[in-house]
Amino acid sequence: xxxxxxxxxxxxxxxxWDGELDAAESAKIHAHRQQCEACAQAYGMLEMTRAALRKVxxxxxxxxxHSSAPIASRVRAxxxxxxxxxxxxxxxxxxxxxxxxxxxxxxxxxxxxSHVRAAQSDSHLLDVVSTNQHVVKxxxxxxxxxxPPVKDxxxxxxxxxxxxxxxxxxxxxxxxxxxxGRHQVDLFVWPTTADIRSLGAERNRGFNLLQWTTEDxxxxxxxxxxxxxxxTFVDGWRAER
Amino acid sequence: MFAELAREHxxxxxxxARWMIRDASSAQDVxxxxxxxALKYFDSYRGDNPRAWLLQIVRNAALDALGRAExxxxxxxxxxxxxxxxxxxxxxxxxxxxxxxxxxxxxxxCVQQLPLELRECLVLREWExxxxxxxxxxxxxxxxxxxxxxxxxxxHLAEALCKLPEYQQ
Numbered sequence: 001x002x003x004x005x006x007x008x009x010x011x012x013x014x015x016x017w018d019g020e021l022d023a024a025e026s027a028k029i030h031a032h033r034q035q036c037e038a039c040a041q042a043y044g045m046l047e048m049t050r051a052a053l054r055k056v057x058x059x060x061x062x063x064x065x066h067s068s069a070p071i072a073s074r075v076r077a078x079x080x081x082x083x084x085x086x087x088x089x090x091x092x093x094x095x096x097x098x099x100x101x102x103x104x105x106x107x108x109x110x111x112x113x114s115h116v117r118a119a120q121s122d123s124h125l126l127d128v129v130s131t132n133q134h135v136v137k138x139x140x141x142x143x144x145x146x147x148p149p150v151k152d153x154x155x156x157x158x159x160x161x162x163x164x165x166x167x168x169x170x171x172x173x174x175x176x177x178x179x180x181g182r183h184q185v186d187l188f189v190w191p192t193t194a195d196i197r198s199l200g201a202e203r204n205r206g207f208n209l210l211q212w213t214t215e216d217x218x219x220x221x222x223x224x225x226x227x228x229x230x231x232t233f234v235d236g237w238r239a240e241r
Numbered sequence: 242m243f244a245e246l247a248r249e250h251x252x253x254x255x256x257x258a259r260w261m262i263r264d265a266s267s268a269q270d271v272x273x274x275x276x277x278x279a280l281k282y283f284d285s286y287r288g289d290n291p292r293a294w295l296l297q298i299v300r301n302a303a304l305d306a307l308g309r310a311e312x313x314x315x316x317x318x319x320x321x322x323x324x325x326x327x328x329x330x331x332x333x334x335x336x337x338x339x340x341x342x343x344x345x346x347x348x349x350x351c352v353q354q355l356p357l358e359l360r361e362c363l364v365l366r367e368w369e370x371x372x373x374x375x376x377x378x379x380x381x382x383x384x385x386x387x388x389x390x391x392x393x394x395x396x397h398l399a400e401a402l403c404k405l406p407e408y409q410q
Contacts, residue, residue: 010392011385020372045396045399049395050367052351053363053368055348056349059260060256061251061252062265062269065269071247071273226292
Protein backbone atom coordinates (compact mmCIF):
# COMPACT_ATOMS: atom_id res chain seq x y z
CA UNK A 1 0.00 0.00 0.00
CA UNK A 2 2.87 2.41 0.58
CA UNK A 3 3.62 4.51 -2.42
CA UNK A 4 7.33 4.78 -3.02
CA UNK A 5 7.12 7.38 -5.74
CA UNK A 6 6.01 10.70 -4.36
CA UNK A 7 5.64 13.76 -6.52
CA UNK A 8 7.31 16.97 -5.34
CA UNK A 9 3.90 18.63 -5.21
CA UNK A 10 2.62 16.26 -2.59
CA UNK A 11 2.83 18.70 0.32
CA UNK A 12 0.75 21.16 -1.65
CA UNK A 13 -1.76 18.45 -2.45
CA UNK A 14 -1.95 17.75 1.25
CA UNK A 15 -2.26 21.45 2.07
CA UNK A 16 -5.12 21.75 -0.37
CA TRP A 17 -6.82 18.74 1.19
CA ASP A 18 -6.39 20.35 4.63
CA GLY A 19 -8.10 23.49 3.33
CA GLU A 20 -4.97 25.61 3.63
CA LEU A 21 -4.72 26.95 0.08
CA ASP A 22 -6.51 29.93 -1.37
CA ALA A 23 -8.86 29.49 -4.32
CA ALA A 24 -6.23 30.17 -6.99
CA GLU A 25 -3.63 27.82 -5.54
CA SER A 26 -6.28 25.21 -4.94
CA ALA A 27 -7.40 25.33 -8.55
CA LYS A 28 -3.81 24.84 -9.74
CA ILE A 29 -3.28 21.85 -7.50
CA HIS A 30 -6.61 20.38 -8.50
CA ALA A 31 -5.51 20.57 -12.15
CA HIS A 32 -2.19 18.94 -11.27
CA ARG A 33 -3.92 16.08 -9.47
CA GLN A 34 -5.90 15.23 -12.58
CA GLN A 35 -2.64 14.60 -14.41
CA CYS A 36 -0.42 13.14 -11.72
CA GLU A 37 -0.93 9.49 -10.85
CA ALA A 38 1.18 9.67 -7.70
CA CYS A 39 -0.75 12.64 -6.35
CA ALA A 40 -4.09 11.11 -7.19
CA GLN A 41 -3.11 8.01 -5.23
CA ALA A 42 -1.76 10.09 -2.39
CA TYR A 43 -5.05 11.94 -2.22
CA GLY A 44 -6.86 8.65 -1.89
CA MET A 45 -4.54 7.66 0.91
CA LEU A 46 -5.24 10.93 2.74
CA GLU A 47 -8.98 10.37 2.44
CA MET A 48 -8.60 6.87 3.82
CA THR A 49 -6.66 8.07 6.86
CA ARG A 50 -9.18 10.77 7.67
CA ALA A 51 -12.11 8.39 7.32
CA ALA A 52 -10.41 6.06 9.78
CA LEU A 53 -9.60 8.82 12.25
CA ARG A 54 -13.18 10.08 12.10
CA LYS A 55 -14.14 6.84 13.79
CA VAL A 56 -12.06 7.72 16.83
CA UNK A 57 -13.68 10.45 18.93
CA UNK A 58 -11.63 12.89 20.97
CA UNK A 59 -11.00 12.02 24.59
CA UNK A 60 -13.22 13.93 27.01
CA UNK A 61 -11.83 15.27 30.23
CA UNK A 62 -12.94 13.02 33.10
CA UNK A 63 -15.27 14.45 35.73
CA UNK A 64 -12.50 14.57 38.31
CA UNK A 65 -10.63 17.09 36.17
CA HIS A 66 -13.69 19.31 35.86
CA SER A 67 -13.93 19.67 39.60
CA SER A 68 -10.23 20.12 40.31
CA ALA A 69 -8.45 23.38 40.97
CA PRO A 70 -7.86 25.77 39.31
CA ILE A 71 -10.55 24.75 36.86
CA ALA A 72 -13.20 24.60 39.52
CA SER A 73 -12.26 27.74 41.37
CA ARG A 74 -14.96 30.38 41.31
CA VAL A 75 -15.09 33.96 42.45
CA ARG A 76 -18.47 33.75 44.14
CA ALA A 77 -19.15 31.77 47.29
CA UNK A 78 -20.54 28.27 46.91
CA UNK A 79 -23.80 27.34 48.61
CA UNK A 80 -23.18 24.97 51.51
CA UNK A 81 -25.29 22.10 50.14
CA UNK A 82 -23.22 22.13 46.96
CA UNK A 83 -20.00 21.89 48.92
CA UNK A 84 -21.15 18.65 50.53
CA UNK A 85 -21.84 17.37 47.03
CA UNK A 86 -18.18 18.06 46.31
CA UNK A 87 -17.10 15.90 49.22
CA UNK A 88 -19.55 13.14 48.43
CA UNK A 89 -18.94 12.35 44.85
CA UNK A 90 -17.01 13.73 41.93
CA UNK A 91 -19.84 12.93 39.53
CA UNK A 92 -22.37 14.68 41.76
CA UNK A 93 -20.27 17.79 41.94
CA UNK A 94 -19.74 17.81 38.20
CA UNK A 95 -23.49 17.77 37.69
CA UNK A 96 -24.02 20.53 40.25
CA UNK A 97 -21.22 22.42 38.57
CA UNK A 98 -23.10 22.56 35.31
CA UNK A 99 -26.21 23.76 37.12
CA UNK A 100 -24.28 26.70 38.58
CA UNK A 101 -23.20 28.11 35.23
CA UNK A 102 -24.16 31.74 34.75
CA UNK A 103 -27.64 31.46 33.34
CA UNK A 104 -27.71 31.89 29.60
CA UNK A 105 -31.02 32.77 28.11
CA UNK A 106 -33.54 29.95 28.25
CA UNK A 107 -33.65 30.04 24.47
CA UNK A 108 -29.97 29.19 24.13
CA UNK A 109 -30.48 26.32 26.54
CA UNK A 110 -33.36 24.92 24.50
CA UNK A 111 -31.46 25.22 21.24
CA UNK A 112 -28.51 23.36 22.70
CA UNK A 113 -30.84 20.70 24.12
CA SER A 114 -32.33 20.25 20.68
CA HIS A 115 -28.89 19.99 19.11
CA VAL A 116 -27.66 17.52 21.73
CA ARG A 117 -30.73 15.28 21.35
CA ALA A 118 -30.19 15.20 17.63
CA ALA A 119 -26.46 14.63 17.85
CA GLN A 120 -26.98 11.65 20.14
CA SER A 121 -29.23 9.95 17.63
CA ASP A 122 -27.77 8.01 14.70
CA SER A 123 -30.12 9.67 12.28
CA HIS A 124 -29.57 13.11 13.78
CA LEU A 125 -33.38 13.07 14.03
CA LEU A 126 -33.63 14.17 10.42
CA ASP A 127 -37.16 14.31 9.04
CA VAL A 128 -35.87 14.76 5.52
CA VAL A 129 -32.53 13.36 4.42
CA SER A 130 -31.05 15.04 1.40
CA THR A 131 -27.95 16.93 0.38
CA ASN A 132 -29.98 18.79 -2.21
CA GLN A 133 -31.34 22.19 -1.23
CA HIS A 134 -33.97 21.85 -3.98
CA VAL A 135 -35.37 18.83 -2.19
CA VAL A 136 -35.13 20.17 1.33
CA LYS A 137 -36.66 23.59 0.77
CA UNK A 138 -39.96 22.41 -0.76
CA UNK A 139 -40.22 19.69 1.87
CA UNK A 140 -41.27 22.38 4.37
CA UNK A 141 -44.31 23.36 2.26
CA UNK A 142 -47.44 22.37 4.11
CA UNK A 143 -45.41 21.48 7.17
CA UNK A 144 -44.50 24.99 8.27
CA UNK A 145 -46.31 28.29 7.74
CA UNK A 146 -43.16 29.72 6.16
CA UNK A 147 -40.55 28.65 3.64
CA PRO A 148 -37.02 28.85 5.04
CA PRO A 149 -34.05 29.73 2.85
CA VAL A 150 -31.94 26.64 2.27
CA LYS A 151 -28.42 27.03 0.94
CA ASP A 152 -25.88 24.61 -0.47
CA UNK A 153 -22.58 25.06 1.37
CA UNK A 154 -20.89 21.89 0.15
CA UNK A 155 -18.28 23.85 -1.83
CA UNK A 156 -17.36 25.59 1.40
CA UNK A 157 -16.88 22.32 3.22
CA UNK A 158 -20.26 22.14 4.94
CA UNK A 159 -22.47 19.65 3.12
CA UNK A 160 -26.19 19.69 3.84
CA UNK A 161 -27.40 16.54 5.55
CA UNK A 162 -31.09 17.29 5.65
CA UNK A 163 -33.54 18.95 7.96
CA UNK A 164 -36.03 18.48 10.75
CA UNK A 165 -38.79 20.47 12.40
CA UNK A 166 -38.42 21.17 16.08
CA UNK A 167 -40.48 23.07 18.61
CA UNK A 168 -38.73 25.76 20.59
CA UNK A 169 -40.65 27.92 23.05
CA UNK A 170 -43.90 26.64 21.65
CA UNK A 171 -43.09 27.57 18.07
CA UNK A 172 -42.31 25.20 15.23
CA UNK A 173 -38.98 25.94 13.66
CA UNK A 174 -37.09 24.69 10.64
CA UNK A 175 -33.72 23.16 11.51
CA UNK A 176 -31.26 22.71 8.67
CA UNK A 177 -28.49 20.26 9.45
CA UNK A 178 -24.99 20.57 8.00
CA UNK A 179 -21.89 18.45 8.43
CA UNK A 180 -18.78 20.29 9.61
CA GLY A 181 -15.87 17.91 9.84
CA ARG A 182 -16.48 15.74 12.88
CA HIS A 183 -19.36 17.87 14.05
CA GLN A 184 -22.82 18.89 12.90
CA VAL A 185 -24.22 22.37 12.76
CA ASP A 186 -27.92 22.80 13.45
CA LEU A 187 -29.17 25.95 11.79
CA PHE A 188 -32.48 27.09 13.27
CA VAL A 189 -34.41 29.29 10.87
CA TRP A 190 -37.36 31.41 12.00
CA PRO A 191 -39.33 33.95 10.00
CA THR A 192 -38.61 37.53 11.09
CA THR A 193 -42.14 37.70 12.49
CA ALA A 194 -41.34 35.01 15.05
CA ASP A 195 -41.30 35.95 18.69
CA ILE A 196 -37.82 34.81 19.49
CA ARG A 197 -35.53 36.29 22.10
CA SER A 198 -32.45 37.68 20.46
CA LEU A 199 -29.04 36.21 21.17
CA GLY A 200 -25.69 37.40 20.04
CA ALA A 201 -22.82 34.98 20.14
CA GLU A 202 -23.13 32.66 23.11
CA ARG A 203 -21.64 29.61 24.67
CA ASN A 204 -23.79 27.14 26.47
CA ARG A 205 -22.35 24.04 28.10
CA GLY A 206 -19.51 23.73 25.62
CA PHE A 207 -21.62 24.53 22.55
CA ASN A 208 -21.33 27.65 20.43
CA LEU A 209 -24.30 29.66 19.19
CA LEU A 210 -24.32 32.43 16.63
CA GLN A 211 -27.45 34.32 15.65
CA TRP A 212 -28.06 36.80 12.90
CA THR A 213 -31.00 38.38 11.12
CA THR A 214 -31.63 38.90 7.43
CA GLU A 215 -34.59 40.49 5.74
CA ASP A 216 -36.38 37.13 5.57
CA UNK A 217 -35.26 35.27 8.60
CA UNK A 218 -33.70 35.00 12.01
CA UNK A 219 -31.08 32.29 11.96
CA UNK A 220 -29.19 30.65 14.81
CA UNK A 221 -26.34 28.24 14.24
CA UNK A 222 -25.66 25.79 17.08
CA UNK A 223 -22.74 23.39 17.21
CA UNK A 224 -19.89 21.99 19.28
CA UNK A 225 -17.71 23.14 16.44
CA UNK A 226 -15.13 25.65 17.68
CA UNK A 227 -16.02 29.30 17.50
CA UNK A 228 -13.66 30.17 14.68
CA UNK A 229 -15.04 27.50 12.41
CA UNK A 230 -18.63 28.28 13.31
CA UNK A 231 -17.92 31.84 12.21
CA THR A 232 -16.58 30.43 8.95
CA PHE A 233 -19.83 28.52 8.54
CA VAL A 234 -21.93 31.60 9.20
CA ASP A 235 -19.79 33.81 6.94
CA GLY A 236 -20.13 31.19 4.24
CA TRP A 237 -23.91 31.15 4.57
CA ARG A 238 -24.13 34.90 4.42
CA ALA A 239 -21.86 35.08 1.38
CA GLU A 240 -23.69 32.35 -0.49
CA ARG A 241 -26.38 33.51 -2.87
CA MET B 242 -12.38 34.69 34.12
CA PHE B 243 -9.64 32.10 33.88
CA ALA B 244 -11.89 29.32 35.13
CA GLU B 245 -14.23 29.88 32.21
CA LEU B 246 -11.39 29.64 29.73
CA ALA B 247 -10.12 26.50 31.42
CA ARG B 248 -13.57 24.88 31.33
CA GLU B 249 -14.18 25.80 27.75
CA HIS B 250 -10.98 24.17 26.53
CA UNK B 251 -10.67 21.43 29.10
CA UNK B 252 -11.63 18.64 26.73
CA UNK B 253 -9.19 19.88 24.09
CA UNK B 254 -6.45 20.10 26.72
CA UNK B 255 -7.14 16.61 27.99
CA UNK B 256 -7.39 15.17 24.49
CA UNK B 257 -3.96 16.51 23.54
CA ALA B 258 -2.37 15.38 26.78
CA ARG B 259 -3.95 11.95 26.50
CA TRP B 260 -2.64 11.30 23.01
CA MET B 261 0.81 12.52 23.97
CA ILE B 262 1.07 10.77 27.32
CA ARG B 263 -0.87 7.58 26.50
CA ASP B 264 -1.83 7.07 30.12
CA ALA B 265 -5.08 8.48 31.51
CA SER B 266 -3.98 9.33 35.01
CA SER B 267 -0.72 10.99 33.98
CA ALA B 268 -2.62 12.93 31.34
CA GLN B 269 -4.85 14.35 34.07
CA ASP B 270 -1.79 15.40 36.05
CA VAL B 271 -0.39 17.08 32.95
CA UNK B 272 -3.59 19.04 32.36
CA UNK B 273 -3.73 20.19 35.96
CA UNK B 274 -0.09 21.22 35.82
CA UNK B 275 -0.74 23.07 32.57
CA UNK B 276 -3.75 24.87 34.01
CA UNK B 277 -1.73 26.07 36.98
CA UNK B 278 0.93 27.42 34.64
CA ALA B 279 -1.69 29.05 32.42
CA LEU B 280 -3.33 30.69 35.41
CA LYS B 281 0.01 32.28 36.28
CA TYR B 282 0.46 33.71 32.80
CA PHE B 283 -3.18 34.52 32.19
CA ASP B 284 -3.11 38.14 33.33
CA SER B 285 -0.40 39.02 30.85
CA TYR B 286 -1.98 37.12 27.96
CA ARG B 287 -2.98 39.50 25.20
CA GLY B 288 -3.44 37.17 22.28
CA ASP B 289 -6.56 36.40 20.29
CA ASN B 290 -6.37 32.63 20.27
CA PRO B 291 -6.73 31.36 23.81
CA ARG B 292 -7.28 27.76 22.79
CA ALA B 293 -4.00 27.58 20.87
CA TRP B 294 -2.24 29.38 23.73
CA LEU B 295 -3.56 26.89 26.24
CA LEU B 296 -2.71 23.90 24.06
CA GLN B 297 0.84 25.16 23.74
CA ILE B 298 1.11 25.18 27.51
CA VAL B 299 -0.41 21.69 27.72
CA ARG B 300 2.02 20.39 25.14
CA ASN B 301 4.98 21.77 27.03
CA ALA B 302 3.70 20.29 30.26
CA ALA B 303 3.31 16.94 28.53
CA LEU B 304 6.87 17.07 27.21
CA ASP B 305 8.10 17.87 30.70
CA ALA B 306 6.22 14.89 32.06
CA LEU B 307 7.80 12.70 29.41
CA GLY B 308 11.18 14.03 30.43
CA ARG B 309 11.90 15.50 27.05
CA ALA B 310 13.04 18.85 25.73
CA GLU B 311 11.23 18.26 22.45
CA UNK B 312 9.16 15.65 20.74
CA UNK B 313 11.77 14.59 18.19
CA UNK B 314 13.11 11.10 18.49
CA UNK B 315 15.70 9.59 16.22
CA UNK B 316 13.52 6.62 15.33
CA UNK B 317 11.00 7.50 12.73
CA UNK B 318 9.46 4.21 11.69
CA UNK B 319 6.95 1.74 13.03
CA UNK B 320 9.71 -0.66 14.01
CA UNK B 321 7.94 -3.15 16.28
CA UNK B 322 10.94 -3.08 18.60
CA UNK B 323 9.81 0.41 19.49
CA UNK B 324 6.14 -0.39 19.94
CA UNK B 325 4.83 1.21 23.11
CA UNK B 326 4.82 -0.74 26.34
CA UNK B 327 1.43 -2.51 26.48
CA UNK B 328 1.30 -1.71 30.17
CA UNK B 329 1.06 1.94 29.19
CA UNK B 330 -1.91 1.46 26.92
CA UNK B 331 -4.59 0.49 29.37
CA UNK B 332 -8.10 -0.04 28.05
CA UNK B 333 -9.48 3.45 28.34
CA UNK B 334 -10.65 4.02 24.80
CA UNK B 335 -12.28 7.38 24.15
CA UNK B 336 -15.60 5.77 25.01
CA UNK B 337 -14.24 4.13 28.13
CA UNK B 338 -15.63 0.80 27.06
CA UNK B 339 -14.02 -2.49 27.85
CA UNK B 340 -14.36 -3.91 24.35
CA UNK B 341 -10.88 -4.89 23.39
CA UNK B 342 -11.13 -5.54 19.69
CA UNK B 343 -13.32 -2.84 18.24
CA UNK B 344 -12.23 -1.22 15.04
CA UNK B 345 -12.02 2.07 16.87
CA UNK B 346 -9.58 0.64 19.35
CA UNK B 347 -7.43 -0.80 16.58
CA UNK B 348 -7.32 2.49 14.71
CA UNK B 349 -6.55 4.25 17.98
CA UNK B 350 -3.59 1.96 18.52
CA CYS B 351 -2.23 2.76 15.07
CA VAL B 352 -2.16 6.40 16.12
CA GLN B 353 -0.64 5.58 19.51
CA GLN B 354 2.22 3.81 17.77
CA LEU B 355 3.26 6.85 15.77
CA PRO B 356 6.42 8.59 16.94
CA LEU B 357 5.47 11.48 19.22
CA GLU B 358 6.59 14.28 16.93
CA LEU B 359 4.30 12.96 14.19
CA ARG B 360 1.47 12.00 16.53
CA GLU B 361 1.18 15.44 18.14
CA CYS B 362 0.87 17.10 14.72
CA LEU B 363 -1.81 14.68 13.68
CA VAL B 364 -3.80 15.20 16.88
CA LEU B 365 -3.68 18.98 16.57
CA ARG B 366 -4.85 18.79 12.95
CA GLU B 367 -7.36 15.95 13.02
CA TRP B 368 -8.96 16.35 16.43
CA GLU B 369 -8.40 19.99 17.27
CA UNK B 370 -8.89 21.29 13.69
CA UNK B 371 -6.02 23.72 14.06
CA UNK B 372 -4.51 25.40 11.02
CA UNK B 373 -0.93 24.80 9.91
CA UNK B 374 -0.04 28.21 11.23
CA UNK B 375 -1.57 27.53 14.63
CA UNK B 376 0.16 24.16 14.85
CA UNK B 377 3.48 25.73 13.86
CA UNK B 378 3.06 28.28 16.62
CA UNK B 379 2.29 25.62 19.22
CA UNK B 380 5.24 23.48 18.17
CA UNK B 381 7.51 26.51 17.73
CA UNK B 382 8.55 25.20 14.35
CA UNK B 383 8.16 26.42 10.74
CA UNK B 384 4.98 25.69 8.80
CA UNK B 385 7.02 23.64 6.32
CA UNK B 386 8.06 21.30 9.12
CA UNK B 387 4.43 20.92 10.16
CA UNK B 388 3.49 20.03 6.60
CA UNK B 389 6.16 17.38 6.24
CA UNK B 390 5.42 15.87 9.66
CA UNK B 391 1.72 15.65 8.86
CA UNK B 392 2.55 13.95 5.59
CA UNK B 393 4.83 11.41 7.27
CA UNK B 394 2.27 10.85 10.03
CA UNK B 395 -0.42 10.08 7.50
CA UNK B 396 1.85 7.83 5.47
CA HIS B 397 2.80 5.79 8.54
CA LEU B 398 -0.81 5.69 9.63
CA ALA B 399 -1.95 4.45 6.22
CA GLU B 400 0.67 1.71 6.31
CA ALA B 401 -0.47 0.59 9.76
CA LEU B 402 -4.15 0.77 8.82
CA CYS B 403 -3.61 -1.41 5.78
CA LYS B 404 -2.56 -4.23 8.08
CA LEU B 405 -5.84 -4.12 10.00
CA PRO B 406 -8.51 -6.71 9.18
CA GLU B 407 -10.96 -3.98 8.20
CA TYR B 408 -8.73 -2.90 5.34
CA GLN B 409 -7.89 -6.28 3.89
CA GLN B 410 -9.51 -7.04 0.58
